[in-house]
Amino acid sequence: NLDCIMLPKVQDAQQVVALDLLLTQIEKTMGFEVGKIGIEAQIENAKGLVNIDDIAAASPRLETLIFGPADFMASINMK
Numbered sequence: 001n002l003d004c005i006m007l008p009k010v011q012d013a014q015q016v017v018a019l020d021l022l023l024t025q026i027e028k029t030m031g032f033e034v035g036k037i038g039i040e041a042q043i044e045n046a047k048g049l050v051n052i053d054d055i056a057a058a059s060p061r062l063e064t065l066i067f068g069p070a071d072f073m074a075s076i077n078m079k
Helices: 013-030 046-050 052-056 069-075
Strands: 004-007 038-043 062-067
Touching: 004 013, 013 038, 013 052, 038 052, 046 052, 046 069, 052 062
Parallel strands: 004 038, 038 062
Antiparallel strands: none
C-alpha cells in the first residue's frame, strides 16, 4: 500500500500544491481515503532552500523535508 511519495528537486510551494491536488484526484477516483498519501519534499537547490518556509506550509500532506547536499552544492557551483 502506497503511503507516501517523494517529490524530488522541489523549488517552490506550487510544486507541492500541484502534487497534493493530483493525489486528491487519484484518491477520489480510486475510492481511497483523501489525504492518506503523504508527501516527502526533497530540497536539492538554492531556490528550494530560499523557499523552504513556503514549501513546508504548502500542504497538510507534507510529512518531511529532505535536504540533498550533493545536488545543492552543484546548484551553487560548489565543489
